[in-house]
Amino acid sequence: MDNRLRELRAIRKWSQAELADRLDVSRQTVNAIETGRYDPSLPLAFKIADVFAQPIESIFQPAAQTALDRTQLGSAKGI
Amino acid sequence: MTSNRTAPAEFDRRQNRAGFRDAVPAAIALVVAEVVVASLNLHARTNRWHIAVALIPLIPACWLGWALWRMLRRSDEFQRVAHLEALAIGFAVAMLAALTGGLLHAADVGSTAQWLQITFIGGILAWVVALALRLRR
Numbered sequence: 001m002d003n004r005l006r007e008l009r010a011i012r013k014w015s016q017a018e019l020a021d022r023l024d025v026s027r028q029t030v031n032a033i034e035t036g037r038y039d040p041s042l043p044l045a046f047k048i049a050d051v052f053a054q055p056i057e058s059i060f061q062p063a064a065q066t067a068l069d070r071t072q073l074g075s076a077k078g079i
Numbered sequence: 080m081t082s083n084r085t086a087p088a089e090f091d092r093r094q095n096r097a098g099f100r101d102a103v104p105a106a107i108a109l110v111v112a113e114v115v116v117a118s119l120n121l122h123a124r125t126n127r128w129h130i131a132v133a134l135i136p137l138i139p140a141c142w143l144g145w146a147l148w149r150m151l152r153r154s155d156e157f158q159r160v161a162h163l164e165a166l167a168i169g170f171a172v173a174m175l176a177a178l179t180g181g182l183l184h185a186a187d188v189g190s191t192a193q194w195l196q197i198t199f200i201g202g203i204l205a206w207v208v209a210l211a212l213r214l215r216r
Contacts, residue, residue: 016088017091018088020088020089020090020091021090024155025088025090025155025156025157026088026090026091026094026155026157026158027087027088027090028091028157028158028214029155029156029157029158030088033157038160040156041156044156
């Protein structure tokens with residue numbers, strides 16, 4: 001699963017530790033999610049969506065979906 | 080620019096403090112029990128209570144197991160998965176080492192005590208290495 005955690009965190013200028021504090025998880029967990037080594041459970045994904053005040057589907061997408069979006073974007077641009 | 084290398088999160092600090100408080104006294108008690116029993120030769124067969132004395136280190140070992148259980152309960156979801164995967168790998172290595180030891184012992188290679196130590200140390204090492212690899216930042 002792909003996610004925009006790092007990007008959203010960068011916009012808010014939060015460190016991984018700050019985000020971990022807001023989610024009440026370890027920094028290792030934030031790092032593992034950002035690097036794609038771990039997919040969060042549904043409750044944690046909802047908590048992340050709540051912290052960033054965004055719908056869950058705008059933060060997490062299936063890897064195939066992202067690839068499909070890129071393909072469609074490429075077709076639209078005539079690539 | 081976001082920083083990945085900052086002070087640990089409050090969750091980590093809380094967990095480290097509790098882990099230290101739980102595990103360190105148990106580990107010290109285990110080492111002390113092992114040293115006292117081994118150095119004073121308290122488990123020699125001449126002692127009436129040799130079986131009970133030989134099993135004394137089991138008490139701090141159980142204490143350590145309880146500390147591990149509490150650590151698992153305190154972990155967040157990613158850490159819990161990592162701990163359980165590492166424990167599974169450690170268990171598989173220990174089982175494989177026990178089987179290997181049994182087979183080689185049947186072929187008159189090494190003693191039971193040696194193979195037990197190898198099994199124990201191998202299992203613990205595999206567990207610790209697997210955990211470190213899984214939790215790397």
